Amino acid sequence: MTSLHKLLSAAGVAALCVAALSGEALAAGPSCSGGTIKVGAVSTVTGPVDFSEVPKATQAAFEQFNAAGGVNGCKVDYTISDDKADPQVAAQAARDLIDNKEVVAMVGGASLLECQVNGATYKRKNVLAVQGLGVDAACFNSPSIAPVNVGPFTLTTAVSYYATRSLDIKKLCAFFIIIGGTQEAYKAAIENWEKITSQKVHVLDLTLPLQGDLTPYVVKARDAGCDAVINNAVEPGVVQWIKTADAQKITGINWLFLSPGYTEQVAKALADTRQPVYVGTEWEPYTDVNSEANKTWVASMSAAKRPLTAFSQGGYLAAQVFIDIVKGIDGPVTRDAVTLALLKMKPAKYPLAGSPYVFGETPTHSPMQSTKIMKLENGAWKVQTPSWVVLPAT
Amino acid sequence: MNALLTSVVAGLTGGGAYGLLGVCAVFTYRLVAVVNFTAAAIGTTGTFVLVMLYEAGAPLWLAMACGLVAGTVAGIAIGLVMTAWFAESSASTKAAVTVALLVGIVAIGLRLTGGQHPHHFPDLFPGSAMRLAGVELTFSSLLTIGLGVVFTVLAETFLTRTRMGLHLRALSERPMAAELIGVPVRRLAVLVWGITGAVTTFSLMIIAPQRSPDFASLSLLVVPALAAALIGLFRSFWITLVGGIMIGVVEGTMSVFPGLSQYRGAVPFLIILAVLLWLQRGARWDEAR
Numbered sequence: 001m002t003s004l005h006k007l008l009s010a011a012g013v014a015a016l017c018v019a020a021l022s023g024e025a026l027a028a029g030p031s032c033s034g035g036t037i038k039v040g041a042v043s044t045v046t047g048p049v050d051f052s053e054v055p056k057a058t059q060a061a062f063e064q065f066n067a068a069g070g071v072n073g074c075k076v077d078y079t080i081s082d083d084k085a086d087p088q089v090a091a092q093a094a095r096d097l098i099d100n101k102e103v104v105a106m107v108g109g110a111s112l113l114e115c116q117v118n119g120a121t122y123k124r125k126n127v128l129a130v131q132g133l134g135v136d137a138a139c140f141n142s143p144s145i146a147p148v149n150v151g152p153f154t155l156t157t158a159v160s161y162y163a164t165r166s167l168d169i170k171k172l173c174a175f176f177i178i179i180g181g182t183q184e185a186y187k188a189a190i191e192n193w194e195k196i197t198s199q200k201v202h203v204l205d206l207t208l209p210l211q212g213d214l215t216p217y218v219v220k221a222r223d224a225g226c227d228a229v230i231n232n233a234v235e236p237g238v239v240q241w242i243k244t245a246d247a248q249k250i251t252g253i254n255w256l257f258l259s260p261g262y263t264e265q266v267a268k269a270l271a272d273t274r275q276p277v278y279v280g281t282e283w284e285p286y287t288d289v290n291s292e293a294n295k296t297w298v299a300s301m302s303a304a305k306r307p308l309t310a311f312s313q314g315g316y317l318a319a320q321v322f323i324d325i326v327k328g329i330d331g332p333v334t335r336d337a338v339t340l341a342l343l344k345m346k347p348a349k350y351p352l353a354g355s356p357y358v359f360g361e362t363p364t365h366s367p368m369q370s371t372k373i374m375k376l377e378n379g380a381w382k383v384q385t386p387s388w389v390v391l392p393a394t
Numbered sequence: 395m396n397a398l399l400t401s402v403v404a405g406l407t408g409g410g411a412y413g414l415l416g417v418c419a420v421f422t423y424r425l426v427a428v429v430n431f432t433a434a435a436i437g438t439t440g441t442f443v444l445v446m447l448y449e450a451g452a453p454l455w456l457a458m459a460c461g462l463v464a465g466t467v468a469g470i471a472i473g474l475v476m477t478a479w480f481a482e483s484s485a486s487t488k489a490a491v492t493v494a495l496l497v498g499i500v501a502i503g504l505r506l507t508g509g510q511h512p513h514h515f516p517d518l519f520p521g522s523a524m525r526l527a528g529v530e531l532t533f534s535s536l537l538t539i540g541l542g543v544v545f546t547v548l549a550e551t552f553l554t555r556t557r558m559g560l561h562l563r564a565l566s567e568r569p570m571a572a573e574l575i576g577v578p579v580r581r582l583a584v585l586v587w588g589i590t591g592a593v594t595t596f597s598l599m600i601i602a603p604q605r606s607p608d609f610a611s612l613s614l615l616v617v618p619a620l621a622a623a624l625i626g627l628f629r630s631f632w633i634t635l636v637g638g639i640m641i642g643v644v645e646g647t648m649s650v651f652p653g654l655s656q657y658r659g660a661v662p663f664l665i666i667l668a669v670l671l672w673l674q675r676g677a678r679w680d681e682a683r
Contacts, residue, residue: 049510207649209658211611213408213604213642216401216649219529223400236608239512243603248530249522265511269607 030329032074037326037333040079040097041109041132042118047085051110053307054132055080057315058108060304065319071327079103085112094118098125104335105342108132108318110311115139116181127335128342128359132318133282133311137185146342146365148317148357149282152182152232154391155258156189157196158371159280162389163228164197166373167254173203173226175217177210177233186232195394202226208233214244221253228254235260238277239269246273254278259310262374262381271379278384280371283313283352287374287381293351317352324348354388369393396527401646403529408618409642410538411601412662415615416622416638417542418594421549423628425586427566429489429620432472433594435499435613440465440595441602442503442609445513454516462595469591470584477583481569496613503609515603534600539639541600545593546631562586618642621662624669641665 039062045052062076070076079101083090090113097103098121106122110133122129122144131139134147140154150158156174163169172193176186183206190201203224208217208231218241221229233241238261245255254276262279264287270277284293286309297316298308306312325341326333347356347367354370370388374381415434422430444461448454472495480488507513519533553559564572565579573579602612618641625637645661648654 207658211606211614212645212658213405213411215407215529215604216404216646219400219404220397220649223397223528235510236512236606236611240604240606247522247532247534247604263511265508265513269512269514271514 028330029072030074030326030333031072031331032333035070035073035075036077037074038077038079038101038103039105039107039322040081040101040103041106042081042083042090042093042097042111042114043109043132044085044111044114045080045082047083047112049085049112051112051133051135051311052080052082053309053311054110054315054318055108057301057304057306057312058132058319059315060306060312061300061316061319061323064300064303065323071323074326074333076323078107083111083114083117087113087117090114090117091121094121098127102335103127104333104338105130105322107322108315110314111135113180115142115145119145126339128339130318130321130342130359132314136180137182140185140366141364143363143365146357146359146367148321148353148368149314150259150280150368150371151282151366152258152260153185153189154366154369155280155282155371156186156230156232157192158369158389158391159256159258159278159373160190160193160228160230161196161391162280162371162373162385163230163254163256163278164193164199165389166385167228169228169254170199171202171225171227172199173205173221173224173229174201175203175205175208175221175229175231177208177237178206179210192394196392210237214241215248218244218248218250222248222250226253228256230256232258233261235263235266238266242270242273242275242277245275250275256280262310264381267376267380270376273376275376277376279374279376279381280389281374282310282368282371283317285372285374285381285383286310286313288383295351297352313352317350317357320350321348321357354390397650398647399527400529401650402643403527403531403646404649405643405646406531406539406639407535407604407642408645409639410535410542411597411605411615411638412618412622412641413635413638414538414542414545414597414601415594415619416626416634417545417549417631418590418597419616419619419623420626420628420631420634421545421593422586422590423566423623424553425562425566426473426476426583427485427488427569428476428492429485429623429628430472430590431489431492431496431616431620432499433590434598434616434619435496435503436465436468436472436591437594437596437598438602438609438612439468439499439503440591441515441598441612442507442513444599445515446507448516449514454518457516458518458599461599462592465595465598466588466592469594470588472591473584473587476587477580481579481583496616500610500613503613507609510608512607515607517603518599532604534604538597538600541597542635542638546635549631558582618662621665621669624666627669627673637665 041055043055062078066075081093106129115138119142129145131147134151257279259282342359347358349356355368358367369391373384375384440461443464444457447457522530523533561577622638626634648658
């Protein structure tokens with residue numbers, strides 16, 4: 001791996017030298033043949049879930065960029081491919097975008113399984129992916145993919161860290177639904193929390209069912225004496241968990257969830273509860289539309305008539321990262337140039353996210369290490385941490 | 395507190411639901427000879443009508459009444475499909491048709507109800523009735539079991555003691571002969587579908603607030619329900635009811651053992667498999683002789 005990096009750096013230096021030598025002849029800034037920069041995204045649109053809001057926000061941001069004239073006359077030609085949550089379709093979609101459409105990068109993708117399926121292809125073809133929403137563990141575990149979101153695993157660590165730091169938690173319990181190959185990633189997330197806080201997890205249960213009655217689990221958490229429970233359930237699961245806790249008249253446990261729980265529907269469905277419910281966000285809380293950090297995103301999405309959701313924040317942010325990368329390129333915007341620019345980029349701060357985004361040359365990427373915590377109050381989410389909760393490095 | 399006892403009691407909430415829905419499945423099977431995979435989906439449809447109306451600000455009793463009507467209508471609609479086109483088909487064909495209908499209803503239901511986005515399910519019978527082994531037994535879960543018992547007794551009495559029950563049994567076992575001796579076959583069959591539609595809807599309205607509040611999860615409650623019905627061999631209401639409760643209890647107990655609890659979702663399937671193998675033992679032996 002190191003020798004590869006050396007090779008890449010050498011190639012980079014060589015390319016820079018060549019660019020420097022011929023630099024006098026070229027105008028500063030990016031140029032492109034035919035006036036277009038081809039970009040793609042593989043996303044789950046149809047299938048068990050619909051993540052299309054993410055790439056559609058990327059598309060909206062690119063359209064506005066194009067309408068404003070692009071950069072040096074270069075405009076983005078963006079293609080969204082549906083992987084239907086089917087590995088074969090996902091692989092085919094990536095190959096089509098890379099070989100036939102000749103995209104320079106993948107931007108704003110959001111898929112149940114795309115990272116797992118296409119990580120190796122991206123590496124082989126020297127294409128990098130700025131994922132709009134990294135979902136599966138492979139999105140945070142590949143040299144060619146760097147999502148703009150925190151992701152469920154880092155978020156598990158970050159929300160647990162917040163609980164230990166600010167809620168004075170002594171007995172943290174973790175209950176996870178394990179699908180696909182996520183078991184190791186969740187275990188690592190909890191181990192990471194243990195390292196940061198020098199505490200031990202009180203109960204770690206990796207057997208939470210997707211379907212079925214939750215009473216035995218909620219009772220188990222109570223009887224074990226947990227004072228906080230972190231849980232990776234998605235929307236309906238969050239509601240069911242809290243309703244079960246209410247039915248069991250449980251008090252004194254802080255319930256911590258990840259970003260899938262952070263929706264207005266969950267808040268409304270749990271309007272009657274008195275349980276302390278917390279969620280960690282991927283970005284600046286999207287429900288806080290008046291926040292300064294959300295300003296450009298709100299303006300952009302409102303102009304494009306796209307919904308103001310967390311998903312559209314991810315898509316929008318991915319587009320911004322890519323546009324900035326392109327603006328920084330001197331010379332033709334080719335796949336190699338974009339890849340090099342991403343590998344060599346300096347960390348870039350965006351108001352939507354608490355951590356600076358950086359791709360870089362590390363073997364895995366998880367640049368986003370910050371969250372804001374929301375608390376459920378009378379059927380609405382209230383910002384609990386006005387400033388970012390930043391995970392300390394281990 | 396003994397963790398095992400606690401988990402057994404905790405399993406009652408799920409078990410009561412499986413038992414009640416299982417009894418409904420047996421009722422449908424004994425009267426119209428259909429293994430009905432859409433049962434829970436019909437109930438879910440009615441329940442979502444309640445939820446949507448309630449969310450739109452309708453009073454609870456009105457929303458509930460409309461939901462019950464919708465569930466009954468959904469049941470009758472499926473009944474009409476089954477009696478009009480598949481009355482003479484084999485049991486396996488009918489079961490396959492209901493599976494196809496289930497997939498269709500879930501797909502449409504998920505679209506119309508906002509997919510995974512949860513809804514606010516009002517608790518029709520809020521509160522906790524008693525505390526047993528450290529577990530709160532809610533009115534809803536006790537009511538589910540109680541309703542299962544009531545429905546079992548009613549169904550048993552209706553089928554064995556009344557003339558109409560006799561007609562219905564004739565209808566399911568020999569539909570052609572029943573029609574020839576003047577039993578109003580179509581009307582009775584549709585009536586049965588309507589009644590089971592109403593009962594499953596009412597059951598789902600009670601069960602839903604404690605379950606994952608989305609269309610697909612609620613519709614798939616039919617799987618443990620059919621497992622319970624299979625334990626009763628699609629004949630005995632009592633064995634079905636007890637079988638359903640047992641499935642819930644086994645599920646609850648398994649969550650205590652870390653090694654086993656990840657296979658918890660497989661319990662209904664294992665029970666279906668075990669019962670099928672047990673039933674086939676005679677055939678194997680006969681063949682061997």
